Amino acid sequence: MTSPFPSSPFPSFRFGGDYNPEQWDPSVWDDDVRLMTAAGVTTATVGVFSWAKLEPEPGRFEFGWLDTVIEKLHAAGIRVLLATATASPPAWMAARHPETLPVDERGVRLGFGSRQQYSPHSRVYREFAERLVRELAGRYGRHPAVEAWHANNEYGCHVSESFDEESVSAFRAWLEAKYGTIEALNRAWGTYFWSQAYASFDEVDAPRAAPTFRNPTQQLDWKRFNSDGILELFLMEKAVLAELSPGVPVTTNFMGFFGELDYWKWAERLDFVSDDEYPDPADPRAHVHLAATRDLMRSLGGGKPWLLMEQSPSAVNWRPRNLPKPPGANRLHGLQAVARGADGVLHFQWRQAEAGAEKFHAAMVPHAGPDSRVHREVQALGAELAELSQGPVLGASVDAQAAILWDWDTLWALRQDANPARIDYLATVMHWYGALLRRGVVVDFARPGARLDGYGAVFVPALHVAAPDELDALAAYAEAGGQLVVGYQTGILDRDLHAYLGGYLGGAGSALQRTLGLRVEEFAPLPASALAGDEGPGSEASVVGELAGTATEWQEFTVVDDAEVLARFDDGAAAGEAAITRRPAGGRGAAWYVATQPGAELFDALADRVLTDAEIETPFAAPVVGVETVVRGGVRFVLNHTPKPAEVEVLGRTVTVPAYGVITL
Ligand code: GAL
Numbered sequence: 001m002t003s004p005f006p007s008s009p010f011p012s013f014r015f016g017g018d019y020n021p022e023q024w025d026p027s028v029w030d031d032d033v034r035l036m037t038a039a040g041v042t043t044a045t046v047g048v049f050s051w052a053k054l055e056p057e058p059g060r061f062e063f064g065w066l067d068t069v070i071e072k073l074h075a076a077g078i079r080v081l082l083a084t085a086t087a088s089p090p091a092w093m094a095a096r097h098p099e100t101l102p103v104d105e106r107g108v109r110l111g112f113g114s115r116q117q118y119s120p121h122s123r124v125y126r127e128f129a130e131r132l133v134r135e136l137a138g139r140y141g142r143h144p145a146v147e148a149w150h151a152n153n154e155y156g157c158h159v160s161e162s163f164d165e166e167s168v169s170a171f172r173a174w175l176e177a178k179y180g181t182i183e184a185l186n187r188a189w190g191t192y193f194w195s196q197a198y199a200s201f202d203e204v205d206a207p208r209a210a211p212t213f214r215n216p217t218q219q220l221d222w223k224r225f226n227s228d229g230i231l232e233l234f235l236m237e238k239a240v241l242a243e244l245s246p247g248v249p250v251t252t253n254f255m256g257f258f259g260e261l262d263y264w265k266w267a268e269r270l271d272f273v274s275d276d277e278y279p280d281p282a283d284p285r286a287h288v289h290l291a292a293t294r295d296l297m298r299s300l301g302g303g304k305p306w307l308l309m310e311q312s313p314s315a316v317n318w319r320p321r322n323l324p325k326p327p328g329a330n331r332l333h334g335l336q337a338v339a340r341g342a343d344g345v346l347h348f349q350w351r352q353a354e355a356g357a358e359k360f361h362a363a364m365v366p367h368a369g370p371d372s373r374v375h376r377e378v379q380a381l382g383a384e385l386a387e388l389s390q391g392p393v394l395g396a397s398v399d400a401q402a403a404i405l406w407d408w409d410t411l412w413a414l415r416q417d418a419n420p421a422r423i424d425y426l427a428t429v430m431h432w433y434g435a436l437l438r439r440g441v442v443v444d445f446a447r448p449g450a451r452l453d454g455y456g457a458v459f460v461p462a463l464h465v466a467a468p469d470e471l472d473a474l475a476a477y478a479e480a481g482g483q484l485v486v487g488y489q490t491g492i493l494d495r496d497l498h499a500y501l502g503g504y505l506g507g508a509g510s511a512l513q514r515t516l517g518l519r520v521e522e523f524a525p526l527p528a529s530a531l532a533g534d535e536g537p538g539s540e541a542s543v544v545g546e547l548a549g550t551a552t553e554w555q556e557f558t559v560v561d562d563a564e565v566l567a568r569f570d571d572g573a574a575a576g577e578a579a580i581t582r583r584p585a586g587g588r589g590a591a592w593y594v595a596t597q598p599g600a601e602l603f604d605a606l607a608d609r610v611l612t613d614a615e616i617e618t619p620f621a622a623p624v625v626g627v628e629t630v631v632r633g634g635v636r637f638v639l640n641h642t643p644k645p646a647e648v649e650v651l652g653r654t655v656t657v658p659a660y661g662v663i664t665l
Pocket of ligand 1: 153154157276278310312316317348358361
């Protein structure tokens, strides 16, 4: 990622939110600006859904209202994150160019009347979008109020694929560019199975609704193609902005571990990373996932500061039951982002909508008005961030001593059907992440193949899909002295989704098999998975040995040639087989294999041993649930995500953190 600024992209912590003045009578705008100023708002994200207002008829642009809004904000010293407004095309596009509307896998064309109703590969959409961006950039590209560009909005959120003819021909072209010959595609897709062989690219289709299991590699390529195609939309906008608004950074808002776009490929094209997160107040474990998304955003940007583009000041409107954020929780979530590398906390949205599908979504100025709990908390957070801007945190990096591998091909492959079991990759990764969070260990997420040498320990849960050289790199990391901890379902398939033969973890004689001292012969999933959402608590087995406790999700038949068996399954289909192994590698390095999903206590015991061997400092001497700690810019944040005050020992010092509170040391 290229950052336009050496440390922070911003002069102070950004604070504010989406501002949709076009939904209101202009008589409200002065009040907005007055309240924003009082609340310490530095930044308003303007125009995200205003295409219909900006271009009421094709080619007729109306910028007067936006001129006024930008001038008012500018006069008050509020910077503008200007949206390119391409996220929701106007009614005229659907009416005059129905071919721009997306088509689902059953061939149903989606209608107008919500948002994001465009096929990502529609040439007509692309032409209109590019023209709109050109008009906006030409008009505001050098305006002093414009701090950055917000391209589109949450690319792929509702529509990440379309099965229209234009998209399918683009898919064929993408495949032809990738494979060169139809024979190469046939080999990669394994099409001699079920008589699927193609004679030419013209015969290839998108993976539409089909009688039964669709070709796995076709499905994976379709995901990759759509991620790349939507990235083209971003790059098209970015090119126009670079031309007409030079030097102004361009971002777009990610959605954490979003399942449709390969953000590793995307992030390198953004000037800074930004993210939207909506933790569920009803979920007591939401903070684990939330902390992980913060770490992912920092990692996507190569460690550089990122921006929390959206969070809700309180309830959302899109879950079956929308609980409010408890008092303090919005500050807690904002400061969690800051502690984990964000240089700004923005919200959806500034003023709560009066009408439309989001009228019950909380906002910085709620229906109740500024004299309200939510708005008072907003004001306090604005003041706190302004004060924090004076200290060493802004622009500072966050040190992570461990890494977890994360891979979108694996996510896509494990979401397909016809797998050894339903394996929820994200939940699996979160389970591992949680064990490190409980000890206060900060992790980066790393892309397979990335450099790992700076980390004391590297964790690899369920890296189902990996190229041989990516698996070799893991072995090399352990041989170079790192603690490598590999979980079940790693190294099963190559990037064409062909099984590794001669034992999993990369196939017969692979470097990873040698470094681990074992190969996996057969899977034995436990009957029910809690992680993949089966009914009930999920099955359990016991493991016994030097490490003993409960095993969940998985067992395996493993051939251990040359590793110490630290735990064996005591019951279940694979009773007697190795559950956790360790083999010394180069220097002080070791390669650990975990053939199951350890229960929390067993995980904690395992993590303890690995972290000790890696000489990674654990701020919490014993595992702590619901409280996290992280250092940024020399400031240690301790954050309590529970409804009760928490007394915790951090590096030998006992501190009390209020319910949903944050303290800094
Ligand atoms: C986001 C979106 C916003 C708003 C918000 C509501 O996904 O970017 O425009 O809809 O959700 O939670």
